Amino acid sequence: MSDCRFSKEILHAWVDGEAGEASGSVISHVTECPVCTLEVERLRASGQFLRDLVDEAVGEVEPLMALQSIRERIGPKQGPGGVFSRLRLGWDRVWDKHRVALAGAAFAFSLGALVAPALLYFTGSSTGRSLQGEQSARTASVMVESVEIEGGAKTVVLQPEGSSTAVIWIDSGDSIDHGSAP
Amino acid sequence: MVLHPRFFFLLCISLGLGVTLSTSRVEAAEHALKIQIIHATKSGKAVDAELRPLVRDFSQLKFSSFRIIDRAQIKVAVGATSKFQLPNGLWMDVALKELDRAGGLRLNVSAQKLKFKSTIAIKPGGTVAVGGPLYKGGALIFTLSREKSPSR
Numbered sequence: 001m002s003d004c005r006f007s008k009e010i011l012h013a014w015v016d017g018e019a020g021e022a023s024g025s026v027i028s029h030v031t032e033c034p035v036c037t038l039e040v041e042r043l044r045a046s047g048q049f050l051r052d053l054v055d056e057a058v059g060e061v062e063p064l065m066a067l068q069s070i071r072e073r074i075g076p077k078q079g080p081g082g083v084f085s086r087l088r089l090g091w092d093r094v095w096d097k098h099r100v101a102l103a104g105a106a107f108a109f110s111l112g113a114l115v116a117p118a119l120l121y122f123t124g125s126s127t128g129r130s131l132q133g134e135q136s137a138r139t140a141s142v143m144v145e146s147v148e149i150e151g152g153a154k155t156v157v158l159q160p161e162g163s164s165t166a167v168i169w170i171d172s173g174d175s176i177d178h179g180s181a182p
Numbered sequence: 183m184v185l186h187p188r189f190f191f192l193l194c195i196s197l198g199l200g201v202t203l204s205t206s207r208v209e210a211a212e213h214a215l216k217i218q219i220i221h222a223t224k225s226g227k228a229v230d231a232e233l234r235p236l237v238r239d240f241s242q243l244k245f246s247s248f249r250i251i252d253r254a255q256i257k258v259a260v261g262a263t264s265k266f267q268l269p270n271g272l273w274m275d276v277a278l279k280e281l282d283r284a285g286g287l288r289l290n291v292s293a294q295k296l297k298f299k300s301t302i303a304i305k306p307g308g309t310v311a312v313g314g315p316l317y318k319g320g321a322l323i324f325t326l327s328r329e330k331s332p333s334r
Contacts, residue, residue: 095188103187106194113201141308143286150297153314158242164307165239167323168291168300170314 004035011036015043142166212257213278213287215304216327217266219252222313223320236309236325243313245320258287266324270317272296274324287328306330 006029013019014026030036095102141164147155149170158167220233222245229237229248237248256264258278266274272295279288282303291312292299302310307330313323 099187103191103194106191106198110194110198110201113198117201141305142310143303144310145288145301145303147300148298153296153298155298155300158239160239160241163239165236165309165311166302167239167243167311167313169243170296170298170312 004033006033006036008039011039012043015040015047140164144168212259214329215256215258215276215287216325216329217252217254217256218250218325218327219268220311220313220323220325221247221249221251221269221317221320222323223247223249223318225319236311239309240311240323247320248323258289268315268317268322268324270315270322272315272322274312276326289326291326304328 010019010022010026011030014023014030019026030040140159142159144157144159144166147157147168149155154171156169156171158169159165218233222240222243224245224247226247230250232250233248240248251269254266256266256276258264258276260278260280263275263277266276268274272293275290275292275294277290277292279290279301282288284303284305286303286305286308288301288303289310290299290301291310293312296315298312300312304310304326306328309325309327311323311325313321315322
């Protein structure tokens with residue numbers, strides 16, 4: 001091999017199919033030069049050996065899948081459990097993009113949850129309509145807030161002062177002593 | 183001390199959830215109510231012993247005899263309606279609207295057939311009686327009572 005001064009780089013490129021326009025001159029030289037012919041055979045043999053080695057180890061690989069596989073191998077280390085890892089990855093992305101919005105929403109949510117019950121407590125019910133006033137509503141055990149009846153019937157609410165019982169009477173005309181009603 | 187943003191976020195969410203859940207739990211709790219169906223008549227003076235404290239509040243009614251003919255215990259929760267049928271076939275509906283700030287149950291009591299509806303607030307120890315429907319020569323009285331130590 002040392003007897004031939006033909007460019008080894010061009011020779012190697014030709015073996016790899018990358019000699020381009022120089023291919024013609026390489027072919028004519030290799031057919032006449034036994035040293036380069038031997039070198040070409042050696043290169044082809046070692047190339048085939050490497051391809052066989054890869055085929056044996058990896059098998060037929062679809063290029064995109066191979067790329068994805070490589071990316072996964074060189075990417076950041078994932079924790080155990082596929083679903084958990086994906087969730088965490090997804091959460092990290094959302095958090096990185098919307099950190100301020102998420103923190104604000106959480107703060108608003110907790111503030112609302114804290115304030116709403118207190119507000120309801122201090123304002124009380126907006127629908128309650130006491131018949132006897134707010135003070136007695138706080139002390140009486142029972143408070144009739146409203147009574148409605150349609151048609152000809154009448155209703156009477158009886159609740160002696162201090163009593164823990166309220167009576168709503170749907171009056172049929174002769175069952176209540178109206179004279180002594182409060 | 184620097185509060186990590188993620189920790190702050192989780193803290194806020196936990197706090198909000200905790201308060202919300204505890205509040206809704208109070209609203210979702212069940213409250214026991216005692217129901218009595220009383221037959222009031224003008225004949226005789228028989229009063230069931232259990233009714234004696236209650237009958238004092240019936241003094242304005244022109245009845246002299248009060249007998250319990252049915253009783254039940256129901257549990258009401260906010261948003262739920264309980265129905266109870268009187269011996270004359272009339273259905274009474276009892277629905278808990280909400281708990282008021284004084285610890286009372288705000289109830290809607292209604293009888294669709296009579297086109298009657300009422301809103302009452304009842305605290306532990308309180309009783310409301312709805313009476314008037316005619317029955318066997320007298321009248322029916324439907325009472326709702328809340329025990330002094332209510333069981334939830």
